[in-house]
Amino acid sequence: MTITIHSSFLPHLDADASLAFYRDALGFEVRDDVGYDGMRWITVGPADQPDTAIVLQPPALPGVTEDERRTLLDLMAKGSYFGVNLASADLAATFERLEASGAEIVQEPIDQPYGVRDFAVRDPAGNLIRIQQT
Template sequence: MNDTTPAPQVWPTLRAGDARALIAFLVEAFGFEETAVYGEGDRVDHAQLSWPHGGGIMLGSVRDTPDDKWRLTPGSFGAYAVTDDPDALFARATAAGARVVQEPYDTDYGSREFAVRDPEDNLWSFGTYRGEPRKAAPAG
């Protein structure tokens, strides 16, 4: 990240049937860093997991209440994250129990990628593709 790159302001979010177990899995399998976890007992009201290359995700326990304004179905989440070594991360993830969707492969746009599912059935894709450069902001 360079000096002109803004800090992440978009945080993908998900809900989990067993949020504490999912957090432990995401840390072990993918290398997310547990930045904050709030809640009591098995319930997670809010958690922030940071991705070592920048950005991260937020998650919490599923709430089965009629007044839940942030209703998300566990297992319906999907994300792509950049990694410098997808082959090593694939080995780590599968050793931790991630279910393989696509083994590592090379894309026609120069990325090395793979896809797996976590214990809650969320889809995770990792690769070397960092996206296209941002367009310059129009002059003031």
């Protein structure tokens, strides 16, 4: 039996800002862009990995109370609600590209004590993204 990761979900607050970050700054391709009932889901992923995707979704779907929605938005603002780890063969170039795009840099490239070199950035919704050297 083989199990692979197909899609991961990250919330967005501004679909267009998230689209610009993932498409323009990270270089992901847009695979789907679906609107429904005033909400928008955007599927993006690396062009050379067609079976792996990130779905950018509204942070609070129907049925969530206003208190729950506020809690979710507070967690997103702190950067502690969602995140994803990515990898790059050229960490320095990836960092320079994201820095030049104006992305919020949380941590510059560093050799971690657990054996990887990585850096951290936030997307427009506050999701923490760590990118490590492969």
